[in-house]
Structures are given as structure tokens and as C-alpha cells.
Amino acid sequence: MARTQAKVKRGDVARTVGLRGRVGRPPKALAGNIEERILDAAREVFLERGFDGTSIDEIAERAPASKPTIYARYAGKPALFAAIVERSIGELTALRSTYTPPAGTVQEKLAGLATAIVDRAMKESIGLLRVTIGEAYRFPDLSCQFHEVSRKRTTQVVAGLLADTIGSAAPKRPPSKTYEAAAEIFIDLIVLPLLMRALMGMKERTIRKEMPGFVRERVKIFLALHAKL
Template sequence: MRNDGVGKDSMDAVEHDKRGAGGRPAAGRKGEVDARLLDAATRLFLALGFDATSCDQVALDARAGKASIYARYANKGALFAAVIESNLARLFAAPDALDVDDSPLRERITAATMSVVEQALQPDAVALLRLLVAEAPRLRDMALSADQLRWRMGVGRVAGAIAARSSEPGAIARATVPATQLIDIVLAPALLRALLGEDGGGLMQSAKQCIGAAIDFLAAGGALDSWD
């Protein structure tokens, strides 16, 4: 007899309410269940870490059946990867107000990089980074590389700002090289200091100064010569 930590009858009733014809989740509720599972898994992974979090706990916290997890994720590792992906997408989504295509190159780079830093230093983002650091070996097992993480945390946005005036095919891919250098120079030190508990306001001011120095460094080395 299965014991998921909750009464089977009550859990079946909860699941029944969320299912349409044929036993599948009603169309309007499937996304709701997905969101509840990811929200619950995020809270538990952040609070307890990977090893101490169970799928049973996630299901209970999300008010869903354990089967709801395995219908979506092959195992706890796949659920953890989905948590990382969904939170990176949420925390580092490009801001709607960022529109610098007509600005000079330095202004475009500064605005894009500052928007990345601002989002990266939010408390939720720093908490996610702590989880990433703690579970780094496991992330390698899930093929989530450092390059992929950097892209999700802002390299793509900065590359887009650099290449904003170019009509050349593959311009953003080519701009990824200086964009990655900028993110590594500016964001990595700020995040390390944030992990050590430094105040976000002071880090923002330091990052702004660092962006200017990083742009000067790249320009002096010719990395920005072909962009306008």
C-alpha cells in the first residue's frame, strides 16, 4: 500500500478536482499545477538543499499528487533542473523598458549590463546563486554548463545590445565574445561579494564604475572596433 505522507482518499479528491475528461488535468488547470509544483520545489530546494528534499514533500507542499510530479519529470534531478531553468528565466527576463537600439555603443552596453547586474543582485537571485554553488557538481551531471548559465544570466542581453545596429547574419553570436568578457569582469565579482553578505546598494555603485572600466579595457584591446 502506497504511503505518500497524506491520506490517499483526500489526495485523490484533490487530484479529481483538477482533472477533466479521461482523468487528465483540465486545460485551464494544467499550467496551475505546473506552477504550484515548481514554486513548491523552489522553496524546498532553497530551504533544504537537493538531498534533503523529496518528491513527496514537493507534492504535499504543492497540494498535488506524487503522480503529478512523475508525469512531468523523470526523477528529482529533472525536477531540480526545471527549477533552475524556470527561475533563471524569471529572474533574468529582459526588462520591457530596456530599449537602447538607437543609443551609442557605450550607452547600449552600459544600460544592458546594468540591467543584468540589478536583477542578479536581487535577494531571490542571490539565493538561487547559493543553491547553484551548493549543487554545482549535480548541475554538471545535468549538462547545465557554465556557458549556458552565463547566457541565461545576461550574456545574451548584452550581446544583443552590442549587435543592435548590425544587420550582419550571426552578429549576436559574434558579439557573444565581448559580452561574455563584460559579464565575467563585472558580474562575477559583484555576485561573489553579494554571497559574502555585502549591501546591494554599494555593489550597484561599484558595478557601474566597473562597467566603464571594462568597456575601456575591451575597447583598448580592439574587441569593440567593429561595432557602432
């Protein structure tokens, strides 16, 4: 997600730090949503240093925000990381209100949907997934929380998108159990294999080159399975 505020240079941040090392009131140029600044800074640090290597001090410096301000909103690093994950999933949730299926057959519409979901996930989630996997052996609860929350929310969103794309439900109607089951298949069959390639280090341009053919073939399989639900 693009940062909503201009990126602050270390020297600029240093000028806001008091004699005791606490970050003072940010200048007017940094006025804005304090929670967005904190989450933007935390995401940067988590992606650079991993969960264990991240400190609240560095997040406070980059935001900039005081440590008491951060702790007033988030109990600690796990709560901050969970909030970042939730915001990342929220970006996918927003896809339902912004995505317009391409014209064409159902197969072409589903291929477009799969590509849009993978594009959004590669932009927002791959880095967080790497952090979670890298720290899973030391922080298993964190890893489980990430998986459970992201899987549940993603399934709900994809179920709604499938209902909208296939045209079997009104846009505001809650997804049926059938569409939730279809979403599970759609994610496992099409989305996750492409994300796994990214996680394993395949270059993005290679993934994008292979994506159209892969998605077309997997959509055919999905439609055959969906017909049996």
C-alpha cells in the same frame, strides 16, 4: 520571479491531503498552470533546504499537486532543478524583448545594459547558484549542467542585447560570432564580478552603491577590447 499564484498556507494544503498522505485535487482558488505551481514550490524548497534536503513530498505539499503528477512531468529532483534553472534563464531571455537602452552615448547604453543584466541575475539566479555551489561536491554533474546551460544561454542573450544596444545588427538578426565573443568578455569583465560579490555575502545595498562606478570603468575597458575583436 514573483509567484503567479497566491501563496498557499500549510493549513490550506493539509485540507487537500487524503488519508494516505497524497495531495488531492486543488481547490478552484488554486486552479492554473500546474507546472508553474510545481516549479514555484520546488524553487522555494530548493532555496530553503538545498538540493539534498529537498523532497518531492514537500514540493507536492506546497504546490499543491500529487506526486504522480510531478513525476509525470519530471523524472526526479535533478530534472526539476534543471527546469527551474531553464526558467530562470528564460527570465533573462525575456530581457531582450523588454529592455530599452537609455538615451546617451554607447558607453552609457552599455552601462545601463550591464546594470539591467545584474539586476535580473541577482533577482533570479543568485539563490540557485548558492544551491548549486553548496552541493557541487556531492552532485558534480548537477553543478556542471547548471554552469554549461546557464553560460551558453546567457552568452546568446547578452550577444543579442549587445548587438541591439550598440546598433550594429538588426534586432531579429542572429548574433554573429563577434558578438558572442564580445558577450563572453562583457559577462566575465562586468557581470560576474558583481555576482561573485553577492555570492560571497556582500549586502545588496553595498553592491548597488558601488555598481555605477564599477560598471562605468569596466565598460571603458570592454569598449577598448571590443574594438580589437
